[in-house]
Amino acid sequence: MAARTWRRGSTAVASALGVALALSACGGSSSGGTEASGSAGSTGSAECADVAQYGTFNNVKVEIYSSIRDVEAERFEKSFEHFQKCTGIDIQWNGSGEFEAQLQVRVKGNNAPDLAPIPQPGLLQTLVGLNAVKPASEKVATASKANFPADWLTYGTVNGTFYAPPLGANVKSFVWYSPSMFKDNGWAIPQTWDELLKLSDTIAKSGKVDKPWCVGFESGDASGWPGTDWIEDIMLRTQGVETYDQWWQHKIPFNDPKVVDAFDKAGAILKNEAFVNGGTGDVKSIATTAFQDGGKPIVDGQCAMHRQASFYANQWPEGTKVAEDGDVYAFYLPPVDPAKGKPVLGGGEFLAAFNDKPETQAVQLYMQDVNWVNEKAKLGDWITAHKGLKTENVLTVTDQQPNPIQILSVQILQDPNSVFRFDASDMMPASVGAGTFWKGMINWVTGADTKSVTDSIEKSWPAS
C-alpha cells in the first residue's frame, strides 16, 4: 500500500511541479522593494526643512508602477531616500517589462497603482478615456507650468485638462560621429540639411570610409522603429510643427504629398547606395542590421555618421569615450532652414496619478522639486526637460564625471529656440505607430517604393 501511494504521489508531484514552475515563471515583473522607512516623518529638524512643504504622514505607501527596472530603478529608489525619511511616505518602485500592456490590465481590474510614469502620450489618452487618471492637483499644475516648457505640458494634457507632469527626457535628433575622423579629414559639422547632404557627398567621394552613413533598423519584432525616427525628424524639419501635429493626429492622411516628400528626403540618404550602409553592405542590409550595432562601424572607421538618439551612448563598445574630444560624439541633426528655429525630436515620461490621495499628490509634486531633479541627475545617466536642471549636475553613472552627450541634450532642451516635439509613432494609434509604420519602414528599405508604403500605412489607420 505504501509503495502504491508513493508511486501515485510521484506522478502527481511531477505534473504539479510543472505547474509550479510555470507559475513562478510568470512572475516576470520585479518588485523593487524599497526599505520601509518605518517611523513617521520627522520634520522640524533642520535636515528635513527642504521637504517640509510635502507634509508628514504616518507610514503610508505610494506605489509607482513603471517600465523602468533594475539598476535604473535602484537609482530612483536611492533618490527618494531623503524624502521617505522626512515625510514618512514609503515609495514602492515597481518595474515591469510588460508595463504598457499590464498597466491597462491593472487599471481595468481596479488594481491601478498610485502613480505611473507613462512613456507614450497615446497611452495616457487611452487611460484618461477609461476615467482612470486623476487630473493634476492645483499645486502640481502650477508647479509644472513654472518648471517645464509649454511644449512638454501639452503631452500631459488631454482634452484641455492637465493630468501628468513630465519626468525624464531624451533627445533623438542626433547624428553620431567620430570627432577625430572629422578633424583629420577637415570635415565640418553641418549646420543645415543641404550642408549635411553636401558633407555626405564629400565623404562618399573621399573614399576615406566605406560609406558615409551606417544605419540599422533591426530590433526583433519592433524592427523598423529607428526608421520612423528618421521620417519624424525630417517631417519636423521640412513641414514644420503644425503639419507634424496634423500628421500624427491623422488630420492629414499618411500618404499626403507632404509625408511622401519626407520619405523621399530620407530616401536621398537611406536609399542611396553611395551613402549607405557603411561597414555592412547595401541599402537592404539596413533591415537586417541590429539597432544596437547600427553605429559601431564608426568606431571601426568604416562609416562617418549614424543618426540615433542620445541613449545610443550606452551601445558603444566598452572603453569608447563619448565626448567632444573623445572617440565618438553627436551633433544636432541640422534644420532645413535655421531661421525657423531648432526642431527637436524626443521622448520622455509623464507621471500620471490614479487617485487623489494626499500622499500620491505629494510624491507627484516632489518628483518635479528642483532639488530632487538635480540630485536624481547626479546619480547619473538621467535628464529631464525641467528648467531648473543645472548642466553641472548631469553626470555619468560610472565615474560621476560630467556626461557630455546628456549635457548637450539638456542644452538643446533648454535652448529657447528649440521647438520640442514628441516621437510621433508613440502618439499614433499603436496598430500604426507600433505596427504598420514599423513594418512599412522595413519594407521601404528592402525595396518597396514610397507610394505603396505610405498607401498601405494609411489603409491600416484604424477608423475612429
Add this chain to the structure above:
Amino acid sequence: MENWESKLTMLVVGIVAFFVVAAAIMFIVDNWPKRLFRDRAQIVWFIGPPLALVTFGLVYPAIRTTMLSFKDPNGEAWVGLDNYKWVVTDPDGLLNLRNTAIWVLFTPIISVAIGLVYALLIDKMKREAVAKIFIFLPMAISGVAAAIIWRFVFAYKATRFEQIGLLNAIVKKLGLETQQWLLNPPWNTFLLIMVMIWVQVGFAMVVLSAAIKGIPNDMIEAARLDGVNAWQMFWKVTLPTIRPTVVVVFTTITIGVLKVFDIVRTMTGGNYDTSVIANGMYFYSFSGNQQGWGSALAVVLFVLVTPVVFYQVRQLRRQKLEAR
C-alpha cells in the same frame, strides 16, 4: 541580484507549496472513511485539481480568445466575421496562412525522410551511439538558441568585408557574391524551415531507429530466404512494419510545425514575408494592438492542430490495441 533572489524565492515557495498540497491530498484520500463512498471521493480528489487547472488555464482562455476573435481591436464591440475575413483576404493575414502551409508541407516529410535514411544507414554500425549523438544533439537545444546559432550562420556582410556568417564566408571563398539569405522571400522561409528540420531530425531518427530494431529477426530472415534485395527489404518489410511509428513521428512533427514561433520570431521577427500563424497571433495580440486579428489567428491555429491531434491519438490507441 535582487531580481534573482525574488524569483528564486518564488520558485522555492511554489515547489514547497506544491509538495504540501500534494501531501495533504494524499493524506486526506488515504484516510477517507470507507463508508463515505471512498472510491468516488478518491476520484474527485485526484481528478479535481487537474480539472480545475485545465479549466482555468486552458478552457477559459480558449473561450475568451474565441470571443475576442469576433470583437474589435479593443475587445469591446462585436464585429461578426470581420477578423476572419481579414485572415483569409488581407495580404498580411494570408501571408501567415501561406507560410504555415509551406512549413507543414515540407518540414515533417523532410525530417522523417532524413531521420529514416540516417537510422537505416547507421543501424548495426560500429559506434552507432556516437553517430546518433551528432544528429540528436540539436534536439537538446531550445528553439531560440538554435535560431540564434543559425542567424549567425546566415549573417550578412557585403563581399568586400570580412565575413561573420559561416554560409557567406563559404560563398566568398568560392569567389561568389555574398547573399542576404534571410531577406529574400520565399527562399528565407525555406532557410527557417531548415533550422526546424535540423532540430527535428534527431527526434525522428531516434524513434525510427528504435522501431527498426524492434522488427522481429525471424521476419527479416524469412525475407532474406525469399531472396529480397536491400531495396525490396526496405519497401516490403521495414517500412510496412514500422509504419505506425512513422505516422506518429510525422504527426508529432506536424503539430510542432503548425505551432512554430520561436524560430521565426528569433530569426526574422516575422519580417521579410516570413511570418507564420503563431507569430502573427502574438504580434497582433500584443504589439500590434489588433487583438481581434490575433485571436482569429489563434482560433485558426487551434482548428488546424485539432484534427492532427485527434488522428495521432487514434493512431496511438490503435497501436496499443495491436500490441495486445
